[in-house]
Amino acid sequence: MEDVSSRGLHFQLSDSQRNRLRKSRELLREAPGNYHPSAFVNIADPIHVENEATVLKGHGTQVLDGQLLATLSGVVERVDQLVTVKPLRCRYNAETGDVVVGRITEVGTKRWKVDINFRQDVHLMLSAVNLPGGIQRRRTVIDELNMRSLFEENDLISAEVQSVHSDGSVHLHTRSLKYGKLTNGQLVKVPPYLVKRLKQHFHNLKSCAVDMIIGCNGYIWICAAVDSLPSNPEIEKITGDSGAPEMDSCNESISLKVRENICRLANSIRVLSALGFLIYPDTIIDTFDASISKGVAIKDMLGAEFLVMIAEREASRRTKNNYML
Structure with missing residues (x-):
């Protein structure tokens, strides 16, 4: 047996598993649609x-x-x-309009500092956030004093890149009701170059009762769908033009089945990242379904056998159907 490290995960491969993985990678390199070696x-x-x-x-x-x-x-x-x-590999390069998931690192004067896997912390200005109830007005000194009631250190948020300045600084905004504080879920970090850019980065997986935000910065948030949470008559849910509910600031009780789905989806993303495959809803759900159909337990998804099986499955699909991630 030999320890193999890949993108933060450690796999213990036997000789036969190592040979199978090497063969799958060779088939993937030779699959139709890949770059010609002269392009590198x-x-x-x-x-x-x-x-x-x-x-x-x-x-x-x-x-x-x-x-x-x-x-x-x-x-x-x-x-x-x-x-x-x-x-081939690079840090996240912010672009205006990108959907990102970040963590609050500092609460300052009229602004928050946010870690979005960029080369430096970015800014979220007080004027660029939604006030409770969606009220549109000028921010006052009282709003500045109450900034920690909106976001505080270590809070996870979803946001959009508002502007990228010539000095390298980046500003975010959370003016849409679909953005805001994130709760009831799990954060998965992957290399940003593996995230496929799509028109929509908010996804509702109804079959799993799970919502997913695939941040362009490589931070992926998986949480229980709002309609799967127990109703709270004391909290009024406000919906915007997108129909997305406003995020509640409190964690709710989540059923065991939904928690299992969140963990299985998170491990599916980790396996795709370890193999270097592009990450988007189709590949995530495909890996999720494969783990269920093969009867693989959630904890065993990060084992060597499942990793090799997914690589062989993808190599077979690309060579037979000219399919490319």
């Missing part, structure tokens, strides 16, 4: 172009001595005349 470059590798005079030099490229060179290790991408190098 290292730092200072030349990038071959047909007509250098008409080529637009994009991110990750530089001209030196009349030759176009790569300044990053990654994949060469061409869009018309624009040539760029996309790094």
Whole structure:
């Protein structure tokens, strides 16, 4: 037996499991739709172009001595005349409009500092949050004194990137009622480059009675669906244009079945991350269903056998159906 570490998880693979995993990775590399080996470059590798005079030099490229060179290790991408190098692995790079999940690290003057897996903490201004009841008005000194009643240190929140400034600072907002404090769930952290960007990052898995927020920053929140929680007549739920209920600030009692579904989904995401597969609802649910159909216990999903089984399953699907994550 040998210990194998992959993206924060440790797997103890036998010789046969190691050979099966290696074979699956070879099939995945050769599967139709993957990048051709010539598309990968290292730092200072030349990038071959047909007509250098008409080529637009994009991110990750530089001209030196009349030759176009790569300044990053990654994949060469061409869009018309624009040539760029996309790094294989990188930290989260915030873009305006991104849905993110973050943790409050500091409560300051008229603003909170939030950790969103960025190179520095970002700002959430008091003027950029919803007041209780959705009231729209100017913030006062009383609101500033009561900031901790909204968010305090270590609170998890969902938000949207409002602006990215030239000095590198990032500002968030939670003005929509679908954003706010997160409760009744579990946080899973994955590399942000594995998160597939979609039009919608809020997902309701009705079959599991679970809601999921896939943050573009690699923080994924899995919680009990609001309609699965016991009703509380003392708390009025307010819905916005999206139909999303306002997040309650208190944890509720969650049924055993829903808690099991949350843990199974979280482990499905961890397995996909360990294998380096793109993470989005279809792949998460597919791994979730595979664990149930194979009778794999939740605690055994992070074992070597299930990891190898998912890799073999995906390699077989891509080679037979030209399917690519």
